[in-house]
Amino acid sequence: MLSSISHPSLSNEDAASADDLHDWLMSSRPLEWWAESASTAGGLPRWYTRLHSELLLLTTGDEVEAVFVTPNVEKFAAVVTVVSTHRLIFARVDAEEGSDSYEAHAISRRGVRDVRVEERFGLIGRDSRRDWPGDLTVIVDVAGLAEPLRFGPSPHTTVGARKPDMYAVLQSFLANLGANRSL
Secondary structure: OOOOOOOOOOOHHHHHHHHHHHHHHOOEHHHHHHHHHHOEOOEOOHHHHHHHHHHHHHOOOOOEEEEEEEEEHHHOEEEEEEEEOOEEEEEEEEOOOOOOOEEEEEEEHHHEEEEEEEEOOOOOOOOOOOOOOOOEEEEEEEOOOOOOEEEOOOOOEOOOOOOOOHHHHHHHHHHHHHHHHOO
16 A cells, blocks of 8 residues: 655645545545555555545645544445544545545535534543543534534544544634634
8 A cells, every 4th residue: 555645746745735644544444445455556546546636635725633534334435524724524435346426525614613522431530541531522513514523533443543633623623613703
């Protein structure tokens, strides 16, 4: 599997962003496995190159803060949500061989109107070996979306792979919420 994404037309900054996004995406065991199993002659499958390219374009000018992949293993499909500095980017991809079912779009984080959190263990009386806040889930209501977004640890993360810092994700959305109230 490719460890680096390169192309002569990429600036150093764009190449670093491309590698960063690739690293986030390959942290998902199902995406990694689907991409490896469909690879030909060391290249990545079309669905992956398109997913990566369009997510890279939709994050232009922003820093990627976290990537969440929700796979449907039975259907070889996934929903990818990218949290960037100013946007939420959503992609649906069908990784089944021969399929070209795909869509991606971005929305502004200015629509954040409510942030909630679920933290399972609490701080008081917490085992000293367990970090606080630990694995938490962040729930965000965004204007224009029918359902709240849930961001949390994934059971589908590759061992030793990059994982979102959920406390940083929470702080980022809370900053959005505070900024939106002053508008």
